Amino acid sequence: MFLRKSGIGAVVAALLASTPAFAQIKDYQLGFQAPASEIMDRIESFHTELVWIIVAVCLFVLALLVWIVVRYRAGANPVPSKVHHNTLLEVAWTLIPVIILVIIAIPSFKLLYFEAVIPPNPDVHIKTIGKQWFWTYEYPGANAGFTYDSLGLSDADAAKAGKPRLLGVDNPLYVPVNKVIEIETAGADVIHSFALPQMGVKMDAVPGRLNHTWFKADKTGVFYGQCSELCGARHAYMPIELHVVSDAEYAAWLADSKKKFAALDVPAPRLAAK
Ligand SMILES: [Cu+2]
Numbered sequence: 152m153f154l155r156k157s158g159i160g161a162v163v164a165a166l167l168a169s170t171p172a173f174a175q176i177k178d179y180q181l182g183f184q185a186p187a188s189e190i191m192d193r194i195e196s197f198h199t200e201l202v203w204i205i206v207a208v209c210l211f212v213l214a215l216l217v218w219i220v221v222r223y224r225a226g227a228n229p230v231p232s233k234v235h236h237n238t239l240l241e242v243a244w245t246l247i248p249v250i251i252l253v254i255i256a257i258p259s260f261k262l263l264y265f266e267a268v269i270p271p272n273p274d275v276h277i278k279t280i281g282k283q284w285f286w287t288y289e290y291p292g293a294n295a296g297f298t299y300d301s302l303g304l305s306d307a308d309a310a311k312a313g314k315p316r317l318l319g320v321d322n323p324l325y326v327p328v329n330k331v332i333e334i335e336t337a338g339a340d341v342i343h344s345f346a347l348p349q350m351g352v353k354m355d356a357v358p359g360r361l362n363h364t365w366f367k368a369d370k371t372g373v374f375y376g377q378c379s380e381l382c383g384a385r386h387a388y389m390p391i392e393l394h395v396v397s398d399a400e401y402a403a404w405l406a407d408s409k410k411k412f413a414a415l416d417v418p419a420p421r422l423a424a425k
Pocket residue numbers: 343344378379380381382383386387389
C-alpha cells in the first residue's frame with residue numbers, strides 16, 4: 152500500500168476505516184450515486200452526453216488557441232496581419248453554436264417532460280411536509296391512513312444503529328419496489344426541498360402550496376436524501392431515509408405502522424374522490 156501509517160497516510164486510513172459502508176456511495180466518488188429509478192437513469196445518460204459535448208467544445212477551442220498562439224506569434228510575423236473580418240467564419244461561429252444548443256435542447260425537454268408528468272393512477276401517494284427541522288410523512292388511503300415524524304439521528308445514535316452519519320433517521324420512509332410513487336410535498340414554515348438523488352427526485356416544499364413529483368424505484372435497498380433548500384440553522388440535520396422493499400414487506404410495514412403511528416383523519420382530496 153502506498154499509504155504509510157504515519158502523517159497524512161494515517162489520517163486518510165483512519166477516515167477510510169471510519170466511513171460508514173452503505174452500498175450506493177463509494178469513498179471519494181466522482182459523479183452521481185448509482186441510479187435506482189428510470190428518471191435517474193435518464194438524467195445520468197443525458198449528463199454523460201453533455202459532458203462529452205462540453206469536452207469536445209473545450210478541446211476544439213483549446214486547439215484553436217494553441218494554433219493562433221504558435222502560428223501568429225509576433226516573432227514569426229514581423230508585419231502584423233490587418234485582416235479584420237470574414238463573413239463565412241462569422242456565419243459559421245453563429246450557426247454552429249445554435250445547432251449545438253438545439254441538439255441539446257431536444258433531449259433536455261424530453262427529460263423535463265418525463266420528470267414532470269406523473270404517470271396515471273400512481274400506486275402509492277405520500278405527502279412529505281418539510282418542517283424546521285425534520286420531515287413529516289402522511290400515508291393516506293384505506294389500507295394506510297397514518298402520519299409520523301422522521302427526525303435525523305444524532306452522531307451517537309447513527310453509529311449505534313449502523314446508519315451513515317447525518318443521513319440516518321428514526322422513522323424512515325417506506326415504498327414498494329417497481330411501483331409508481333406520487334409525492335406531494337409542502338413546507339410547514341419556510342421553503343424546504345424534498346430530494347432523493349438516486350431516484351432523480353428534487354422538489355421544493357413550499358408553504359401554502361402543494362408540489363407534485365414521482366418516482367418508481369427499480370431496486371430494493373436503503374437510499375438517502377437531504378433537505379435541499381437552505382431552511383435555517385439545522386438545515387443540514389433533516390435527512391431523508393428511504394427504504395424500498397418488496398410488496399409483502401411493504402404490506403407488513405403498513406399494517407405495523409397503522410398501529411404504531413397517529414391516524415391521519417384528513418384523507419388526501421384525490422383519494423377521497425375515488
Ligand atoms: Cu433545509
